[in-house]
Amino acid sequence: MKQIAEHLYARGKSGKLYCRVRVPSKLRPAYPRKPEIIRALGTSDRREGKALLITELAAIQQEFALKERELAVKASQRAQRSVRRLTALTEQQVQAMASNWVHQSLLADDLQRSHGLDDEDFESLNDQLQQQRQELGRLLAQGKVEPIVPAMRSFLHLLGAEVDLNPEHERQVAYKLLEAVVQALDVRIDRQAGRVKPSATMAPGMNITDLKKSLSIHQGATWAEVFAKWVKHVDDRPKPTVIAAQTPWRELEHLARAAGVKYPGQVTKELVNEFVEAMARRGLATVTINERLAKVKAIYKVAVGRMLLEVNPAQDVLGRGKSAREKRRKKRLPFDQSDLNTIFGCSIYNGEHKRSQGSSKEASYWIPLLMYYTGARTEEVAGLALEDLAYDALVNCWYLNLVDRPEPDDAELFDDEEDENEDVVKAEAHGRLLKNAASIRRVPVAQELLDLGLLRYVEWVKSKGAKALFPTLKKDFHGKLSGSFS
Structure with missing residues (x-):
């Protein structure tokens, strides 16, 4: 695909025009496995195509704005639905939950008393508290925590967490909460007798905001x-x-x-x-x-x-x-003479001149030779661009310029379509990053490589309209161009 102007591309012998826009990274979730928007403009006339391009770009920008709003709504909905399932609570979390139960219970008691209680309401509240204290105190003394479990789960739910505790751990947590419930009743009964105990001084454990944060982030991440x-x-x-x-x-x-x-x-x-x-x-x-x-x-x-x-x-x-x-022990051993005889004695080099029938093609001949005479890594050689082979007139020497080459904006398009001419190769150079900063270097080209026809091969690749030294190579599952050679 040949670029005519920004976002305007031509393809094929007829030069049909297309609008091509990369999807912004923040909108990628709205376009799974679709890094670009490509729209046919329905014409080969460049003047007409440029006019149509303006309208198409405006439509795409409106689409992007709509997708951005949709993603924001979905993110908000996910945040509202986000409830963590906890399989365990730390000792600090259990203590904080119990303390906050006491604190919240006493705050509710403060509110009730602040509105005033007549004699009848006061006596009714006293009877209610005494009855609850007797029943729950008996459960605590017997270690019967089952009745408190639903209340414990509801309280955790209000804090933004669902629990999936094993029976023994759930029993331990419920027992601590039952202790807290009885403790809160004792304080309220003391208040009934006029022994004032301010809520602010009771159960000063982790505050409710910190408890919610603790329950929401520390245990449930998958x-x-x-x-x-x-x-x-x-x-x-x-x-x-x-x-x-x-x-x-x-x-x-x-x-x-x-x-x-x-x-x-x-x-x-x-x-x-x-x-x-x-x-x-x-x-x-x-x-x-x-x-x-x-x-x-x-x-x-x-x-x-x-x-x-x-x-x-x-x-x-x-x-x-x-x-x-x-x-x-050495991490890597060099090829010995037997290894080299095996590699360079195969049908690619022994006069039969065979080549890989896959994507390697001519690379199956040149990559091992370049590695042998330069000492470069396989991926460094496989990702070379034609412009990486340069001539230094000062020292009268050809060299390879090994540099980082990030993925080009022009990614391969129309992979599901057959090329009109199978001999036409992609015009882009391969994208790849070197292993580290020290890998960026210049490597002299040995005379033996020139004698074997490296420059003739370069001219042949140029005649095909390519920019990569090995344009037929395709990246494997690991994103490597040299997978078949490794």
Whole structure:
């Protein structure tokens, strides 16, 4: 697709014109798997197309505004419906809930008395309080908490949380609340006798706002929510990085669920340590174990920093130490002569001149050669643009300019359509980022590569209208151009 002007593109031999607008990042949820809006203008005449483009752009902007309002409404509805399901309460949360029950009960009592009580109302209230104290006091003495459980769940619901506690834990929480109910009755009965006890001085635990916040963020975040927060913490996090971190995160989730732990906020240091030991028992290399533990630590660190979780249980957990033999072992061994004979003795190089029948095509010949003579990484070579091959007249030398090349705005379009001419290749260069800052460099091109016809190949690719050195390569599931070579 050839750009004519901003948002105006032509395609095919007939030069049909299209309006093409990238979807703003904030509106991507409204356009799943659709990074761009593409509208046919129904003409090949450029003057007419530019006039039609103005109208089409206005319509698209109105559509964007509508989608933005729809997303805002949905977000508001989700926020109103958001109720966390808790599988456990911390000791602090239980104490805060009980204290606030007492506090709220006494505030309601204050309000009733402030309106005034005549003798009849006063005696009726006294009888009611004495009866409740006797009944609930007996339940407390017997440890019968079942009658208080519905009230406990309702109170938690008012605080913005639903509970799914195991029977024993629910019993413990309900017992604490029953104690609080009896305590509030004792204070109200003392008031009946004229022994004034101000509500402000009673049950000074966590205030109601802090309690709601505690119940809403520290326990209910799911495994998927925590991982998504880590992914979004860095813009355009590379897909291979996401996949590499997803593996240990899922393994920890499976281990936790097997232990009865449903949420990442309930994971303990002991469980993370067991995660490390489980990897060791499976025979994983020390470096792999430590890398996976580091990824888990990083995910938890973002969740804590973004106020999604309260603590990082992996923070102080140690990985595995390397033995003396492992420290001496090289991470990667070079190809030996037998390896090189195998690679360069295949049918691509032995005179048969065969090429890959997939997307690699001519790249199947040149990538191994470029790696051999430059020492560059596979993805560095696969993502080269034609302009990355340059000539330095001062030193009379050709070189490869290895630089970051972010994804171009011109993404591939019409993947579901057949090209009118299969020999025509995409004109855009491939997008890819180098491994680190030190990877940005210039690499001299060996004379052997020139003798093998590298410059002739470059001219042939240019004649096809391409900008990439290997325009037929396509990214694999991991977002790598060089997947077939790795």
